[in-house]
Amino acid sequence: MFDDFQFRAILAGVGVAIAAAPLGCFVVWRRMAYFGDATANAAILGVALSLALSVSVFAGALTIAFFMALTVNALSGRGFAMDTLLGVMAHLALAFGLVAVSFIQGVRLDLMAYLFGDILAVGRVDLAVIWGGALSVFALLAWWWTALLTATLNPDLAHASGFNPKREQLILTLCLAVVVAVAIKVVGVLLIAALLIIPAAAARPISTSPERMAATAGVIGVGSAIGGLHMSLWYDTPAGPSIVCVATVMFIVTNLIGTARGIGA
Template sequence: MLDDFMIRAALAGLGVALAAAPLGCFIVWRRMAYFGDATAHAAMLGVAISLAMSTSVFAGVLVVSLLMALLVTLLSGRGYAMDTLLGVMAHSALAFGLVAVSFLSGIRIDLMAYLFGDILSVGKADLAIIWGGTALVLILMAWRWSALLMSTLNPDLAHAGGVSPKREQLVLTLALALMVAVAIKVVGVLLIASMLILPAAAARPLSRTPEVMAVMAAVIGSVASLSGLRASYIMDTPTGPTIVCAAAILFALSSLFRALRHTSTETPAH
């Protein structure tokens, strides 16, 4: 069954969607979109280091993404505006990564595959890495869900309940770095943050509780992955960007639904 490249691609897309769902919810709740960007863009530097040292790209991306996320966490609240700090770190990491790749001689690199993903070339080993990483992210999120939620919604209450917001931030950082390493093959460095944010943002108007929002984000991300993959196959378009376009369309439909519901519940003025 796994000899069919489309089936492998579909399984890879589903794996990334399921891992991105709970993380995306926390990124939306914490207003950390740039945090996801900074971590994802650092992956390009991890790719360059991995190729230069002839080691696993997954391991290199994971280590560099984790170091970037930890660095941003440590520097936050030390005199820098968070959006400025994250913007500087995100674009600097991507630029240094691209420059580092240009110095690699004797190594053929498909730069577009790393920037925008190459889901159609996913092999059985890639699937094992993607679903192994997805399982770890989901286990970590399920284990720390209550503590993460409390520290996100009310840090003072979390402190009073014996939960350290800083520790939960590190848990989120670890999960995000793992997610980036898993997703780079599917949607690439430039689109990872989109798959984190768009399904979660689309799920928000349709959900009444955090748990429902996480499940809805997983469903929307899965639908976007499968429909984007199918549309890419039919229209012969780049697969990673097409998946993100599908997620953007679902977000637009969700926003339209929210607007219509808000209009219908408004009481007419007398």
């Protein structure tokens, strides 16, 4: 069963969607869409360093993604506008990563696979890494849900309840770094932010609670992964962008449903 590349691709897509959906909800709620871009783009530099040092690509991408997440977390609230800071960091990280890749000698590198993903080439080891990281992130978010949600919606209430908003933000940044590292193989660094944001944004108009929004985003994310893979196989289109296209269609549909409900009410 695991020798079937289509089945492995579906498992990889579902694994990433399970982790990205609830995390994407926090990104949407906190209005930090650029945060995913900054962390994801930094992973290209991690890929370059891992190839130069002959270490695991996952380890290199995770290390640099962690570093970027911690840097942004440390700089936030120190006189920088968050959207401006994240925009600068996102483009800076991508530029440095691409320059670093150009210096690698004697290594055959399929840059397009890292930029847009190569889910159809996922192997057993990749599956183990993807599901290990995805389940770790999902378990941490489920365990820390109340504190993370309270700190996101009302920092003052979080302080009164004994939670530390800065600590909760740090947990989210670290979770994001893990998701970015495991999602590189699936959708690539340029589309990771889309997989984080679009399912969550699609779930928002048809959800009545934060928990329902996270669950709905998970369903939309899984459906996008499966639908995008089928689209890729039927029409010979790139798998990663196809997944994002299906998620975008779902976003349009759910927003039309939400609008229709509003008009009916």
